Amino acid sequence: MGTPRSxxxxxxxxxxxxxxxxxxLAVLLVVFLTLALPLGGILWAGWLDTRSFPAFxxxxxxxxxxxxxxxxxxxxFFQAGVSAALTLVLAIPGSxxxxxxxxxxxxxxxxxxxxxxxxxxxxxxxxxxxxxxxxGVLNQILGTRFSFVYSPVGIxxxxxxxxxxxxxRMLTQGWLDLDQxxxxxxxxxxxxxxxxLRRLAxxxxxxxxxxxxxxxxLYCFLSFSIVLIFGGVxxxxxxxxxxxxMYVSLSPAGAAVLVLLQLLVTGLVVALSQxxxxxxxxxxxxxxxxxxxxxxxxxxxxxxxxxxxxxxxLLAPLGALMFRSFWDDGALGFAAYRSLFLGTGGxxxxxxxxxxxxxxxxxxFLDSLVLALSSGTASVxxxxxxxxxxxxxxxxGSDTLFLLPLVVSGVTLSLGMGQVLSSFxxxxxxxxxVQTVMAFPLVFRIFREGFRSFPPSYQEAAKSLGAxxxxxxxxxxxxxxxxxxLQAFAFGAAISLGDFTGVYTLGRGxxxxxxxxxxxxxxxxxxxxxxxxxxxxxxxxxxxFLLIDSFDRRKKEGRI
Amino acid sequence: MSRPLFFVHRQSRKSVLFLFLSVxxxxxxxxPFYAGGTRSAAxxxxxxxxxxxxxxxxxxxxxxxDMAARFEELYQARLEFEQPGDTGALFTRLYLERSxxxxxxxVGLDQTYLHRxxxxxxxxxYRPESFVPAIPELMVDPEFRVVPFDYGYITLNYDSQNFDGxxxxxxxxxxDSRFARSIIMLNPATSSPGRNFMLLTIAAMGEEGFLDFWRxxxxxxxxxxxxxxxxxxxxxxxxxxxxxxxxxxPAYHRIFEETDRYRSLPLEGQGYLQVxxxxxxxxxxxxxxxxxxxDLLLSPEIQELLPLSQFMYPAQAGIxxxxxxxxxxxxxxxxxxxxxxxxxxxxxxxLERWEEVMR
Numbered sequence: 001m002g003t004p005r006s007x008x009x010x011x012x013x014x015x016x017x018x019x020x021x022x023x024x025l026a027v028l029l030v031v032f033l034t035l036a037l038p039l040g041g042i043l044w045a046g047w048l049d050t051r052s053f054p055a056f057x058x059x060x061x062x063x064x065x066x067x068x069x070x071x072x073x074x075x076x077f078f079q080a081g082v083s084a085a086l087t088l089v090l091a092i093p094g095s096x097x098x099x100x101x102x103x104x105x106x107x108x109x110x111x112x113x114x115x116x117x118x119x120x121x122x123x124x125x126x127x128x129x130x131x132x133x134x135x136g137v138l139n140q141i142l143g144t145r146f147s148f149v150y151s152p153v154g155i156x157x158x159x160x161x162x163x164x165x166x167x168x169r170m171l172t173q174g175w176l177d178l179d180q181x182x183x184x185x186x187x188x189x190x191x192x193x194x195x196x197l198r199r200l201a202x203x204x205x206x207x208x209x210x211x212x213x214x215x216x217x218l219y220c221f222l223s224f225s226i227v228l229i230f231g232g233v234x235x236x237x238x239x240x241x242x243x244x245x246m247y248v249s250l251s252p253a254g255a256a257v258l259v260l261l262q263l264l265v266t267g268l269v270v271a272l273s274q275x276x277x278x279x280x281x282x283x284x285x286x287x288x289x290x291x292x293x294x295x296x297x298x299x300x301x302x303x304x305x306x307x308x309x310x311x312x313x314l315l316a317p318l319g320a321l322m323f324r325s326f327w328d329d330g331a332l333g334f335a336a337y338r339s340l341f342l343g344t345g346g347x348x349x350x351x352x353x354x355x356x357x358x359x360x361x362x363x364x365f366l367d368s369l370v371l372a373l374s375s376g377t378a379s380v381x382x383x384x385x386x387x388x389x390x391x392x393x394x395x396x397g398s399d400t401l402f403l404l405p406l407v408v409s410g411v412t413l414s415l416g417m418g419q420v421l422s423s424f425x426x427x428x429x430x431x432x433x434v435q436t437v438m439a440f441p442l443v444f445r446i447f448r449e450g451f452r453s454f455p456p457s458y459q460e461a462a463k464s465l466g467a468x469x470x471x472x473x474x475x476x477x478x479x480x481x482x483x484x485x486l487q488a489f490a491f492g493a494a495i496s497l498g499d500f501t502g503v504y505t506l507g508r509g510x511x512x513x514x515x516x517x518x519x520x521x522x523x524x525x526x527x528x529x530x531x532x533x534x535x536x537x538x539x540x541x542x543x544x545f546l547l548i549d550s551f552d553r554r555k556k557e558g559r560i
Numbered sequence: 561m562s563r564p565l566f567f568v569h570r571q572s573r574k575s576v577l578f579l580f581l582s583v584x585x586x587x588x589x590x591x592p593f594y595a596g597g598t599r600s601a602a603x604x605x606x607x608x609x610x611x612x613x614x615x616x617x618x619x620x621x622x623x624x625x626d627m628a629a630r631f632e633e634l635y636q637a638r639l640e641f642e643q644p645g646d647t648g649a650l651f652t653r654l655y656l657e658r659s660x661x662x663x664x665x666x667v668g669l670d671q672t673y674l675h676r677x678x679x680x681x682x683x684x685x686y687r688p689e690s691f692v693p694a695i696p697e698l699m700v701d702p703e704f705r706v707v708p709f710d711y712g713y714i715t716l717n718y719d720s721q722n723f724d725g726x727x728x729x730x731x732x733x734x735x736d737s738r739f740a741r742s743i744i745m746l747n748p749a750t751s752s753p754g755r756n757f758m759l760l761t762i763a764a765m766g767e768e769g770f771l772d773f774w775r776x777x778x779x780x781x782x783x784x785x786x787x788x789x790x791x792x793x794x795x796x797x798x799x800x801x802x803x804x805x806x807x808x809x810p811a812y813h814r815i816f817e818e819t820d821r822y823r824s825l826p827l828e829g830q831g832y833l834q835v836x837x838x839x840x841x842x843x844x845x846x847x848x849x850x851x852x853x854x855d856l857l858l859s860p861e862i863q864e865l866l867p868l869s870q871f872m873y874p875a876q877a878g879i880x881x882x883x884x885x886x887x888x889x890x891x892x893x894x895x896x897x898x899x900x901x902x903x904x905x906x907x908x909x910x911l912e913r914w915e916e917v918m919r
Binding site: 122147228229232248354356519522527 | 617618620621622641642643644645646648649651652655656673676722741747749750755782783784785786787789790792793794796797798799800809812813816817869871907908911912915918919
């Protein structure tokens with residue numbers, strides 16, 4: 001740092017990145033934190049396993065020549081692609097409505113999407129089943145015993161429920177970026193609304209679509225329990241194989257090889273996708289927001305149908321789950337909630353609820369919220385700063401690079417980070433670090449897109465008027481990026497709230513967040529209490545996201 | 561506009577980095593205060609030796625507390641429990657740390673891991689004087705490289721309110737078409753009760769015969785879940801009347817929900833015996849203290865806690881079971897096991913063949 005460098009000096013011959021300037025440093029830091037550290041950890045574990053290079057290679061060869069490895073890779077691609085595509089198809093009209101119209105329940109549907117995004121997969125499974133399952137609400141209403149959900153249909157249903165929030169949020173921002181002037185021009189030139197969609201909206205949405213598709217694709221690619229339960233034995237994802245190699249074959253070296261394979265193939269997809277959706281739109285004039293009531297009757301009917309469908313996807317399973325938590329041996333009641341909050345259960349001969357969770361219910365929520373706050377803040381800071389440092393460079397390589405941590409699954413990440421850092425850093429910090437890394441790809445994406453639609457002329461005008469960095473951040477970026485920052489925080493906090501693996505692996509049993517408590521309750525067969533906890537959790541997260549949205553709206557109204 | 565990538569105004573670069581690092585630092589630095597304020601586990605500087613115990617996650621709070629209190633009282637030493645995760649994660653940690661161990665003793669592997677514990681010499685043998693096994697089958701390792709502390713059985717369970725008609729009694733019965741799509745199985749590749757259930761079918765029907773059984777029972781399986789939690793969750797939601805679980809599962813419902821609705825169903829009196837073991841980590845500097853820990857684990861006062869806290873049977877003979885255990889119990893007359901060495905050799909092959917049948 002010490003000696004001041006001239007500009008010419010810091011560019012160096014051919015701008016070699018070895019000269020550590022801001023963006024270079026940021027890229028290095030992030031790559032180190034999100035990729036090198038966890039991967040290093042996993043490879044280190046693989047090394048500790050075999051302790052010789054030839055033995056490691058032997059293991060690699062054995063793993064890579066198995067048919068199941070490649071079959072799983074193929075299936076992972078297939079199910080993730082279908083799930084992501086369907087989620088986007090469902091999200092396109094919804095995001096349009098969210099961007100263009102005001103209507104009742106608008107904030108609620110967004111918050112609801114977020115609340116399902118944070119649910120542990122176990123709860124998603126139980127929720128989907130309590131509605132669509134064989135003994136589920138749907139079958140009981142119809143008086144049937146359909147079990148269609150035990151098929152890849154179930155995988156897609158559960159993934160849709162889980163990921164719709166990402167699709168909605170990212171595409172809504174895309175619609176908002178579509179310049180009203182262009183819409184007006186196209187309309188005045190007599191373009192039909194379908195033509196407008198094809199020629200104007202889709203190309204503009206392109207980048208967001210690719211972004212959202214990739215994110216959802218990667219989340220689904222890593223899916224584990226959902227795929228197993230609905231897909232059956234034949235449908236095994238690469239993630240399941242990694243688990244199996246690690247914990248059944250007890251071969252960390254084999255697991256490391258599969259992690260590398262997973263990283264390689266998905267990295268390839270991410271890199272290829274960067275060729276699409278490159279259109280950059282800056283300084284768009286915001287589109288008009290109209291009340292939905294102003295639409296014609298048939299369009300209102302269509303929208304009504306659409307939202308019913310979305311509610312059926314999101315709300316019905318959660319509603320069924322809620323209902324079940326109050327259902328106690330043929331009657332409605334609060335027994336599960338009583339035992340959850342008072343710590344009583346049965347006749348008190350076994351370990352009580354708090355014994356099983358190893359914390360009181362209050363502590364569980366406190367732990368969850370404190371972690372969510374810390375990880376949300378840390379990921380927003382990291383995401384914002386890295387996006388800011390890279391904002392004026394079209395360095396699409398970083399976009400590819402920074403999506404890759406998504407491919408490093410929670411298991412790998414926690415294991416790897418734990419392997420490297422657990423002796424130096426306290427468990428709380430380690431968990432925050434891991435959750436920040438987990439959230440980074442999503443949060444960075446949100447900021448990246450935010451900076452992209454940020455009019456550069458403002459920055460340049462401010463700079464030419466002699467405004468310092470701090471001043472520009474305060475007067476320009478903060479007000480303009482505020483909604484995006486909130487959105488990023490919402491996702492950062494959501495990922496922390498929903499994280500099971502990180503806390504489970506690194507908390508050494510003492511950090512008890514809601515997913516951990518739920519897992520322990522179920523382990524001791526306290527299903528009613530676990531469901532009640534799940535429902536409280538949905539309520540709390542719903543409240544948190546409604547609050548975040550209301551901040552957003554208040555800010556917007558104040559600004560306009 | 562087209563500046564090289566790695567070049568920013570020095571001033572802005574510095575301030576941004578400074579801002580970033582300081583905020584990150586402070587937000588992270590604030591955390592330990594929170595953590596320390598609520599549940600601090602840091603031992604006081606009272607010079608007491610500390611024994612580090614690795615366990616799996618599902619050891620309940622009361623057992624830990626009772627053991628720690630008793631240990632301190634008896635031996636003036638502290639216990640520090642640490643959970644790397646589930647059983648698999650516990651083994652992985654022990655294995656990866658084998659040349660540089662951090663733990664002194666572990667609690668909670670099962671006999672499946674025995675061959676690896678032996679192969680990699682992860683433990684030092686210890687034969688506790690006081691140990692009398694409750695059933696002879698518990699002696700999975702005559703050389704005492706691991707010491708059994710509790711056991712249980714994997715068997716079929718059923719929901720009496722979700723099923724009418726005669727129950728299956730033999731493996732053959734279970735393949736009958738009247739049980740179509742009514743069993744929830746657990747995946748042997750990802751779930752340890754699932755793996756033990758597959759081993760049970762191997763022990764019962766042989767290394768060739770078990771595949772025929774699975775082929776025939778396949779139409780009766782509603783789903784194969786990745787873990788026990790999902791499978792048992794669906795079962796209690798009423799998705800199917802039969803599930804793979806522990807033979808003590810009904811006792812839970814009896815004790816916490818006061819219902820006899822759920823029952824265990826050992827076909828042909830068979831159940832897969834799961835023996836949970838503890839051991840002294842090779843390389844520990846506190847072998848004697850670790851031996852005392854094992855003694856305490858096998859003492860009647862800790863053993864009698866296990867049925868209600870772990871829902872497993874005490875390994876020590878002569879420990880009375882709670883009434884609810886005795887009442888709900890369908891006796892396992894034929895505890896089954898596949899030799900650990902054979903499992904180690906053949907499990908992956910069995911798994912692949914099983915997957916081919918089930919695909």
